[in-house]
Amino acid sequence: MSIATRDEVAENPEVPLRRRVAARLTPGAEAWLLRLVAAVAIIGTWEGIVRAGLLTEFWISRPGMVAARLVDWLIVRGSMWDHLAATLQAVAIGLSGGIVLGIVSGLVLAKWQRLQVALDPFIMGLYSMPRAALAPLFIMWLGIGIESKIVLAGFVAFFVLLINTYAGVKNVDPDLLNAVRTMGGSGTFLVHKVVLPSCVPWILSGTRIGLAFSLTGAVFAEMLAAQKGVGWLISRSSGLFDTTGVFASILVLAVVAMGLNEGMKKLERWLLRWQGEVVL
Amino acid sequence: MSAAPAVAVKNLELYFPARDHGPALHVLERVDLAVPEGQLCTIVGPSGCGKSTMLNVIAGLLPPMGGEVLVFGEPSHGINRRIGYMFQKDTLLPWASAFQNVRLPLEALGRAGAGSGDSAHSLLQLVGLRGFERHYPRELSGGMRKRVQLARLLAQEPEVVLMDEPFGALDAQTKLILQEEFLRIWEQRRQTVLFVTHDLQEAIALGDRVVLMSARPGRIKGDWEVNMPRPRHITDVIQNSQFTQLFNAIWGSLREEVTLL
Ligand SMILES: Nc1ncnc2c1ncn2[C@@H]1O[C@H](COP(=O)(O)OP(=O)(O)O)[C@@H](O)[C@H]1O
Numbered sequence: 001m002s003i004a005t006r007d008e009v010a011e012n013p014e015v016p017l018r019r020r021v022a023a024r025l026t027p028g029a030e031a032w033l034l035r036l037v038a039a040v041a042i043i044g045t046w047e048g049i050v051r052a053g054l055l056t057e058f059w060i061s062r063p064g065m066v067a068a069r070l071v072d073w074l075i076v077r078g079s080m081w082d083h084l085a086a087t088l089q090a091v092a093i094g095l096s097g098g099i100v101l102g103i104v105s106g107l108v109l110a111k112w113q114r115l116q117v118a119l120d121p122f123i124m125g126l127y128s129m130p131r132a133a134l135a136p137l138f139i140m141w142l143g144i145g146i147e148s149k150i151v152l153a154g155f156v157a158f159f160v161l162l163i164n165t166y167a168g169v170k171n172v173d174p175d176l177l178n179a180v181r182t183m184g185g186s187g188t189f190l191v192h193k194v195v196l197p198s199c200v201p202w203i204l205s206g207t208r209i210g211l212a213f214s215l216t217g218a219v220f221a222e223m224l225a226a227q228k229g230v231g232w233l234i235s236r237s238s239g240l241f242d243t244t245g246v247f248a249s250i251l252v253l254a255v256v257a258m259g260l261n262e263g264m265k266k267l268e269r270w271l272l273r274w275q276g277e278v279v280l
Numbered sequence: 281m282s283a284a285p286a287v288a289v290k291n292l293e294l295y296f297p298a299r300d301h302g303p304a305l306h307v308l309e310r311v312d313l314a315v316p317e318g319q320l321c322t323i324v325g326p327s328g329c330g331k332s333t334m335l336n337v338i339a340g341l342l343p344p345m346g347g348e349v350l351v352f353g354e355p356s357h358g359i360n361r362r363i364g365y366m367f368q369k370d371t372l373l374p375w376a377s378a379f380q381n382v383r384l385p386l387e388a389l390g391r392a393g394a395g396s397g398d399s400a401h402s403l404l405q406l407v408g409l410r411g412f413e414r415h416y417p418r419e420l421s422g423g424m425r426k427r428v429q430l431a432r433l434l435a436q437e438p439e440v441v442l443m444d445e446p447f448g449a450l451d452a453q454t455k456l457i458l459q460e461e462f463l464r465i466w467e468q469r470r471q472t473v474l475f476v477t478h479d480l481q482e483a484i485a486l487g488d489r490v491v492l493m494s495a496r497p498g499r500i501k502g503d504w505e506v507n508m509p510r511p512r513h514i515t516d517v518i519q520n521s522q523f524t525q526l527f528n529a530i531w532g533s534l535r536e537e538v539t540l541l
Pocket residue numbers: 296297305307325326327328329330331332333334496
């Protein structure tokens with residue numbers, strides 16, 4: 001008995017065309033083909049619903065109109081770029097601050113157990129609550145400029161980093177610590193060579209979650225009160241009953257978020273190459 | 281001046297605290313052992329008798345509840361840089377390459393300046409891992425990881441070496457090859473070694489002396505000199521008549537301690 005290779009299947013005229021095409025594709029290409037089919041189906045259904053008059057353009061816009069708006073905002077007038085830059089700037093500054101403070105606080109709490117015990121309920125309270133609920137407070141204190149967005153973007157990421165860093169320190173392999181201790185390594189040496197590297201996977205996964213939180217936080221704050229930003233654009237468009245504008249903005253956000261997430265995955269894979277293949 | 285033993289433990293006592301409401305676990309009971317400088321002393325005993333615990337105490341990772349540890353005649357408390365320790369468990373840093381792992385003790389002691397690169401390289405070469413400098417531990421076989429740990433141990437240039445079942449978890453061939461290489465390296469350097477193993481053949485074939493620990497609470501139950509000439513080759517040694525005599529004698533005593541479950 002023999003098993004047909006992909007090539008044999010692809011070239012055998014007796015095999016149905018569908019299977020012959022499938023045999024020609026690599027698994028990666030096949031996945032993208034399937035996604036393309038799904039995209040066409042979704043867009044087609046959307047367009048179809050409007051054309052059939054089930055719902056009007058006023059409520060759900062239309063793919064063609066969204067595409068035209070994107071071309072206008074991104075290319076013809078290019079006005080989207082300013083808003084995107086404002087949002088990403090708030091995310092970049094806020095997230096960086098949240099990451100640094102989160103890591104440092106996680107390390108401090110792991111080192112001073114008493115402090116951790118004292119603060120635990122407060123941290124868990126803030127971690128568990130929907131932190132975006134604090135946005136009005138930040139806007140009250142810091143105004144409707146970029147500052148309140150930065151603080152909210154940082155604040156929501158801070159807790160993830162704190163908790164992940166803390167868990168990372170607590171999960172350091174005690175045998176590795178002992179081994180390096182017997183080499184005569186100082187406390188600082190241990191932190192540098194053992195504790196921090198074993199926290200890296202925790203910090204990276206915290207960063208990836210924190211990135212999503214930060215983006216949500218910044219957009220949310222912009223929707224409440226701002227002068228620009230993608231969040232502001234969404235809330236202004238919806239205020240004008242401009243459904244097309246809302247959809248176009250959301251699409252831009254989705255693509256940016258996916259791009260950032262993919263970038264983080266690449267960075268993680270590279271930094272954690274010592275772990276071998278990891279499913280992220 | 282009479283030379284003090286490189287390592288001596290006197291009247292060591294150690295308990296592990298009770299779990300729940302059970303009694304405390306008596307692990308080491310009046311353990312007395314003196315190892316002269318340059319001796320390769322192997323220690324055998326039934327599993328769970330306290331061999332690793334004793335090494336942890338000597339390494340300064342675990343304070344004894346009674347008795348003391350002397351290193352070259354001086355009381356040793358806590359970590360002692362003159363002692364190198366190869367753990368039973370794999371303790372290579374998984375995020376560091378073979379080269380970085382071997383260099384670690386040099387960095388720990390602040391000796392990682394000029395020339396350390398060379399010595400880490402030459403140590404990897406010594407253990408037969410030339411060309412594997414940039415490999416991460418996960419990319420190396422079990423035997424290769426043991427070699428890296430051996431190189432890392434040597435990089436520390438310890439005067440006293442503690443080894444806890446270093447070749448325990450390897451397949452038979454790899455184990456034999458590593459034993460041969462370990463002998464070759466040690467016979468040139470002659471550090472003082474405390475070598476724990478559960479393999480009696482290994483204990484006799486490698487050691488200048490075999491010490492037997494009793495079942496828990498661990499005590500020193502027996503002590504045998506091994507006078508077979510060096511340099512030794514494992515394959516020759518096991519055909520030596522002294523090997524067979526020692527094996528029978530020690531096994532007779534060890535068997536009483538090993539309870540079959
Ligand atoms: N940290 C610990 N806490 C409690 N019991 C321990 C601890 N470490 C070892 N033990 C127990 O002490 C005994 C001796 O352990 P060990 O020294 O590892 O034996 P071995 O001779 O096999 O190396 C065993 O019964 C083990 O379960």
